[in-house]
Amino acid sequence: MNYLYLYSEWVWPNSEVGGVCFELGGALTACCCCLIWKAIKRCRLVRRRVWVHQILQRRNQLGEFHQLLQELRLDDGRFQRYFRLSRAQFDDLLFRVGERISLQDTNYRHCIPPAERLSICLRYLATGDSYRTIVSSFRVGVSTVCKIVPDVVIATWDCLVDEFMAVPSTDEWRSIAEGFEERWNFPLCCGALDSKHVQIKAPPNTGSQYFNYKGTFSLVLLAVVDARYCFQLIDVGVMGGRDAWMGYYFIRNRITKLIIRPPSICTNVSDQFSNPHPPAIR
Template sequence: MVSAVNRRKALALLLLLNRINRRKKRVWVHELNQRRRQRGAFYQLVAELQFDSELHRKYFRMTPLQMDYILSMIGSELQKQDTNYRKSIEPKQRLAVTLRFLATGESFRSLAFAYRLGRKTVADSVYMTCRAIVQKLLNTYMPKPTEEAWREIAAGFWEKWQFPNCIGAIDGKHITIQAPANSGSQFFNYKNTFSIVLLALVDADSRFRLIQVGDFGRSSDGGVYANSDLGVGMDDRTLNVPKDCPLPGTNQYGDVPFMMVGDAAFPLKRYLMRPYPGHSLSRPKQKFNYRLSRARMTVECAFGILAARWRVFYTRICALPCHVDILVMAACVLHNYLLNPTDSQWFQKGRQQERPGNRDTLVSVRNMGGNRGSREAFHVRELLCEFFNEM
């Protein structure tokens, strides 16, 4: 009996000692991070980059002036109150960590060592900054298009890519993520990775006009579109799209609807054109597919520029899907803010250098199936096919 009591006392003493030791290990700021101002990347390297605009652009994907503008817009959202135990992280340092994460896809742990911050502090800073960018800049750099804006987009597609009445190119992009816990196969896609889907409508200058982020990776582009606000809005005609009008330079085809262009994964509708499927297409149908491909490639170009600038999209993002949604939206907003006409010159130059003999030739398009269009949609596609072959 005595031995049992002694054992209980010894166990209680051991638990007490372990608790005391754990309390001794807990500190507000780690010793390494206390030398943040002397050796941290923000106070050393980033401070020196302020004097070299080109190197600053390579490091953060933007110039010091561009970064200062963003800070002026969202700085108040990133400011935290100092306490008696530690000083808060400056808004500019939170922004710097976020831009570096987007630009490289480094792990939070790696950035924590470089900037002498805690890993959780880095993660919280990235999520906080991305939310602030979306809240403060979304309506400025990705506003909901008005009727006049739709007309400007259509004019841009006709001027640059010779596709009439086009209000945007649509496509989906899979954003690779770490497999969420207890998610089953919802996020597992046909590429054998886990992902969420970015559905985007892009104008003639590869600028995002409407996006939707967060659908399960197992969903097809056509399925994502059908359940999106864009798809529902186009069906219900609540997106301020202009009324039907004649094609440029002719009235013989009557009024033709304004439309989007997409690949074979999307359904054929009067306001959404997809290419003719098949391997042995007639010359007129090949020409239609070529014109549609030229216009549709603007969305591929936009995805390419987005990933080349923010290389986090080349990695597997280790974050919860809700956080990844905000990261993607913030990256798209920054894409529009930073987009320069020279960014897509490689694409335009490549098209201009095509051999004249192959100019209207396009590879065959496979039929995805399950997306049969209405009689009116087929009629609109035939009108466009005839229009292209009479130009």
């Protein structure tokens, strides 16, 4: 047991643990010491060399939001191509979500203003770049971008869903069905549905749940549009391994619950339908 005592004195010098001698023998004791030592190394805090990197400290002087974007606001076309939004649309969106995404200044640092947070999120969505690219352009930390993008996306959805993606009412379903009959000669049709596999990196410990028939990992995006290709319902999040049918049945059941009396949706259907069929999703 002397070798164990010496090992513990070497690993934990000048500490109470150094005087502990486990009453175990042989290899089992040595394994326990190694596991404890590795656990202590994992829990040991690594001190930062700097609190904020020098490059990030010059964000207000050289960051993309404070330099390039201020120049782009003078050119409508370039601003449109940069954000996929016009200046008026950007300002309107900022007015709607600004209060939701604004934070409070502290004694340690000033918060990133709502306009800059919205710019980071829109640039990420418009380009599909990695977080690392956004970090270098806007001179913010990686963890900051990882927090900003989901927060702004959720706030945007919550603020706009009731106005732009509200569930159609009975009268609106009737108008959609009439549009399909008039424009495409499809009677009793409430919408056109299609799906798309959005390729992703497989989450850990999910096996083949996200593995689709195309040989990639994906999430399924489904959408219902009216006769003029305007979105009416969407469903995102079905695992690619389950294919699009899970989302299809979800949307179909959702529409069925919203329509209490299906035959009353189409009022201008020809008399040849003596027994009207339920509304269809093409």
